[in-house]
Every structure is written in structure tokens, then in C-alpha cells.
Amino acid sequence: MTAPLEDPWPAPRARGPIDSVITLPGSKSLTNRALVLAALADGPSVVRRALRSRDSLLMAGALTALGAVVDTSGDDWAVTPAAFDRDASIDVGLAGTVMRFVPPVAALGTGLVSFDGDPHMRQRPIGVILDALRAVGVTVEGDALPFRLHARGSVPGGVVTVDASSSSQFVSALLLAGARYDAGIDVRHDGKPLPSLPHVEMTVEMLREHGVGVDDAEPNRWVVAPGPIKAVDHVIEPDLSNAAPFLALAAVSGGRVTVRDWPTRTTQAGDALRGLLAQMGCDVSFTTDGLTVTGTGELSGIDADLHDVGELTPVVAALCALATSPSHLRGIGHIRGHETDRLAALASELTALGADVTEHADGLSLRPATLHGGTFHTYADHRMAHAGVVVGAAVDGVRVENVTTTSKTFIDFAPFWASLF
Template sequence: MTAPLEDPWPAPRARGAVDAVVTLPGSKSLMNRALILAALADGPSVVRRALRSRDSLLMAGALTALGASVDTDGEDWAVTPATFDRDASIDVGLAGTVMRFVPPVAAIGTGLVSFDGDPYMRQRPIGEILGALRALGAAVEGDALPFSLRGSGSVPGGVVTIDASGSSQFVSALLLAGARYDAGVDVRHDGKPVPSLPHIEMTIEMLREHGVSVDDAEPNRWVVAPGPVKAVDHVIEPDLSNAAPFLGLAAVSGGTVTVRDWPRRTTQPGDALRDLLERMGCSVTLTDDGLTVTGTGELTGIDADLHDVGELTPAVAALCALATTPSHLRGIAHIRGHETDRLTALATELGALGADVTEHPDGLSFRPASLHGATFHTYADHRMAHAGVIVGAAVDGVSVENVGTTSKTFTDFAPFWASLF
């Protein structure tokens, strides 16, 4: 059993160049999509190199409550499809993928399914999905957590128009379940640009691997044809967004960090770290062994539109706060609706460490400043904790409150991180 962590947790300070090779847990985004599709499939399948984290275990628990069998013992998880024939209570925790992906799936069942989660989740947007489900023929009670739906054994499906400018998950949620609706789904977006488009591309690619027909030829429209979801085994890639603090450690310490098994081709937004870190002055090399980043110990600021890769913002912002030239991060108004309002949280916490940071409606600007120690609050947000430990590696006296929130996607992150120093 892991020993309890001190809170706030003293972030280790790099006293020299850190050289390390790390193997990361699997991608939460790929993992929870794979579990959803396995529960909808026409036969048993296996999710290999499974991510064991709070989010993935919450997803497994939700699908089990709907009649699936998910064997979470070991590295490979065997999944038998859900029967969708029972009442259920779903705990979404702090997992946006569980809160948003499971209701469209549960709607095809015959039971009364209720949803609730951690207190903060009651503030995260879900109304677009619930309204879309009503328009598609599902019986839904409520417009935010807690809510419930009563299945009749099928969902008519068809055309639905939503505003997905708040989250790409609104689109992915409907696409993942759409093949099991009587008429499929024809999802149309009407609003400001959809953020995090790589995550929708990830959803589409995985659906096609399961034999589902998806037409995405027209901008802001995604059509899923009705039909079976074939059983397919998945091998889960490392979580490239979780690589951000480790690669950032190379950058701030002037060391070299290799993340093993970095895919040559991927739909994960975390792959953008290669370009971002190179622009900030690091040497970046991708080989068959993995991705290697070497830092100089000095960072150059950047002007970057992170609209499609918003989940990288906390780590990138931490690096910008340490840079020797100004930075501007933009296109990320939507991350105000993530685990916390990440723009305000980052401006507040980095500012408390001495960063010269200005918050904008859709981003953050930084000017060079000398940082100092203080407690860095995480707001129960794993990516905020990543930002805190990056700064702590370069600045004396930084303590990270509730560093254990990293268990959302990386169990035992803190002791693993400390072992690198």
C-alpha cells in the first residue's frame, strides 16, 4: 500500500541536469473510448496495456453497472459487452469522459440510470449532450449533474444540432453510441469553432477500426451509420499529455528525458509537445525507442494557439512562466470548463509564485520574472498539479497542494516523479 503523501507536497528541486528514461501509463482518452466501444461491441474483446487510474476504473465501473463484464486484473482487461437491461447508479467522479460518454450509451438500455459525481463536476457543462439525447428520442431528466435517463430499449437517432464550442467531448459522446441508434446519428455543430479537434479524429478513427461507417467529409458535421460495432482488441498507447511534466523536466533542468514507446503516428493531442518544446529551445528527437528531449536549462517564450491541444496548457504555461522572453498562449477559452477554470487557476497560482502573468478571455500572457517558493493549489485538477511540479523543479520552496489528484490519469505520480531526482 502506498504511503500517504504530505499535503502540501514539497516538489523536488532539480539541482542539476536530470537524465531519465520513463515508461508512462496508457492514454486515458484512448482507454475510455476503447472501453465504451468494447461494451457496445458484438462480442468479447481485450484492452491491452490498460491504464489503471481513477478515470479508467470509473469507466469500467459505469459499464459494469450497465451489464458489461470488465476484468480489471492485470495489464490486459477482458471486456464482455453490456446487456443494458438494468437500473444503475453511475459515479462519474471527476471524469468528463464518464459523465459525457456513458449517457448516450446508457440510453439504448431498458433501465433507469442515474448519474452523479464529485461536487465540482456539477459545474462542468453537460446540458448540450442531454438536450441532444432528448432530440434524438431519449427520455432524460435534468440538465446538469445529478441527472437520470430512462431507456426504452432503443434510441430513434437521426439529425441533431449542437453547440460543441464548449468541448469536443459533446461530439465524441454522440458518435461513440450512434451506430447503435435506429437511424444512426447525424451530428451538426453550430457555434464557435470546436476545440480539441484531434480528440474527435481519435473517436472517428477508433469507430472505423470497429467497422463503423463515419462520414466526416463536411466541416462541422459527422454522420454515423447504424450497424454493428465489431469486437476489436486495442493496445493502448502511452498518454502523451502525461508526458508533458517529464519532458518539461528535461527543459528546465538542462537534462535529457526519453519517453519510451512514443508512437510514430497518433491522434493524441500530446504529440504537439514535440513542436512546442522545440520552439522553446529544446532538442527533440523521435526514434523507435521513444521521444527524447534535451534542454539547455534556459527556455525561450512562444506565441502559440493551443485551441486544438488545450489540455497541454497548464504544463506549457508553467514553462512560459520560467522563460527568458515573453509568451502568449491563446485560443483556449474552452479550458475554463475543464476540471477547473484553468486560465484563472493558472494566472492565480503562477502569479502567487511571482510570475508576471496576464489573464485574457481566451489565454494567458507572460513576461520574464523571477519566481519564488509558495504553495501551488491544484483545484483537484491533475494538469494543475503537473504545472506545479514543473515550476517546483526549477524554483526552491514550491509545495503542491493535493498532488494526489494526479491519480486521475497516473496512479502514484508523485513518488514516480520524485524518483527521477
């Protein structure tokens, strides 16, 4: 059994260039979508190289509670669909994908299904999905965690208008289950620009791989035709967003880090790291092993709209705090509704370590400053922990509070990180 980590955890300091080739766990976004589609499919299938993390195990547990069989004993997870014919209690933990993706699935069964999670999850937006389910014929009690829905064996489906400007997961959630609704589903987004659009594109591509008809020709509208969801085996790509701190380590240490098996084509938002790190002065290239980032030890600031890739903001902000010229990160007001208010948290924690940060309604401005040690709080947010260890790699005396929150998407992240120094 792994010994408990010191808390706050002393982040390792890079004393020279880090040179490493690493293999990352699978993508959470791909794993959890694949699990949902497998549970709704017309036969058994396998999710290969599934991410083993708290979020993905919570998704497997939720689908199992509804009646599917999900074998998580090996690296490849076999999923056998079954009738969702029972009452169930779903623990969403801190997983937004479980809280938002599972209710539209549960509505296809029969029984009373209750949802709850970690205390902090009761603050995260969910009302959009619950109202959308009511609009397509589902009976729901409550407007936030904890809530319950009464599943009656089918969902009428049809047209539903949502304001998904706070999370693209609201759209993905309805699309994933929509093919199994009597009339399919016609989702129309009405609000500010949809954030994290690559995640919706990921959902659409995976649905099409399962033989589901999806019409997304009209902006802000997705029409899923009713019909079966074909059983398909998936091989999960490495989690490219989880690559952020490791590639950042090359940047801050003037070293070289290669992430194995980086796909040359992907719908993952983390692929944007290639362009962002190049803008900051790194050399970024595909090699025979994967993607290699080589840093110079000096970082240039950037002006970047991260609206579509908001999950990268914490690590990018950490790099900007260490840059030699000013930065402005824009278009990310929606990340105030992520695991924590990430804009406020980043401004607070980076400022506490000496950074010059201004918080805006939809972003952050950062100017060159000399950073110092101190405790970096994570707010039970794995991406905040990633930001903390990146700063710690460049600054003496940084201690990261609750670094184990990284288990959400990367079990044993801290020991793995420390092994690179």
C-alpha cells in the same frame, strides 16, 4: 500500502540535469473510448495495456453497472458486452469522459439510470449532451449533475445539432454510441470553432477500426451509419499528454528525458509537445527507445494557439513562466470549463509565485520574472498539479497542494516524479 503524502507536497528541485528513460501509463482518452466501444461491440474483446487510473476505473465501473463485464484485474482488460437491462447508478467522479460518454450508451438499455459524481463535477457543462439525447428520442430528467435518463431499449437517432464549442467530448459522446441507434446519428456542430479537434479525430479513427461507417467530409458534421460495432482488440498507446511534465523536466533542468514507445503516428493531442518544446529551444528527436527531449536549461517564450491541444496549457504555461522572453497562449477560453477554470487558476497560482501573468478571455500572456517558493493550489485538477511540480523543479520551496489529484490519470504520480531526481 503506500504512506500518505505530505500535503502540501514539497516538489523536488532539480539540482542538475535530469537524465532518464521512462515508461508512461496508457492514454486515458484511448482507454476510455476503447472501453465504450468494447461494451457496445458484437462480441468480447481485450483492451491491452489499459490505463489503470481513477478515470478509467470509473468508466469500467459505469459500464459494469449497466451490465457489461469488464475484468480489470490484469494489465489487459477483457470486456464482454451484455444487454443493458437494469436500473443503474453511475458515479462519474471527476471524469468528463464518464459523465459525457456514458449517457448515450446507457440510453440503449432498459431501465432508470442515475448519474452523479464529485461535488466539483456539478459545475462542469453537460447540458449539451442531455439536450442532444432528448432531440434523438431519449427521456432525460435534469439539466446538470445529478440527472437521470429513462432507457427504453433503443434510441431513434437521426439528426442533432449541438454547440460543442465548450468541449469536443459532446461530439465524441454521440459518435461513440451512434452506430447502435436505429437511424445512426448525424451530428452537426453550430457554434464557435470546435476545441480539441484531435480528440474527435481519435474517436472517428477508432470507430472505423471497429467497422463503423463515419462520414466526416463536411466540416463540423459527422454522420455515423447504423449497424454493428465489430469487436476489436486495442493496444493502448502511452498517454502523451501525461508526458508533458516529464518532457518539461528535461527542458527546465537542461537534461534529457526519453519517453518510451512514443508513436510515430497518433491522434493524441499530446503529440503537439514535440513542436512546442522545439519552439522553446529544446532538441526533440525520435530515438530507438522513443521520443527524446534535451533541454539547454534556458527556455524561449512562444506565441502559440493551443485551441486544439488545450489540455497541454498548464505545463506549457509553467514553462512560459520560466522563459527568458515573453509568451502568449491563445485560443483556449474553453479550458475555463475543464476540471477547473484553468486560465484563472494558472494566472492566480503562477502570479502567487512571482510570475508576471495577464489573464485574457481566451488565453494568458506571460513575461519574464523571478519566481519564488510558495504553495501552488491545484483545484482538484491533475493538470494543475503537473504545472506545479514543473515550476517546483526549477524554483526552490514550491509546495503542491493535493498532489494526489494526479491519480485521475496517473496513479502514484508523485512518487514516480520524485524518483527521477
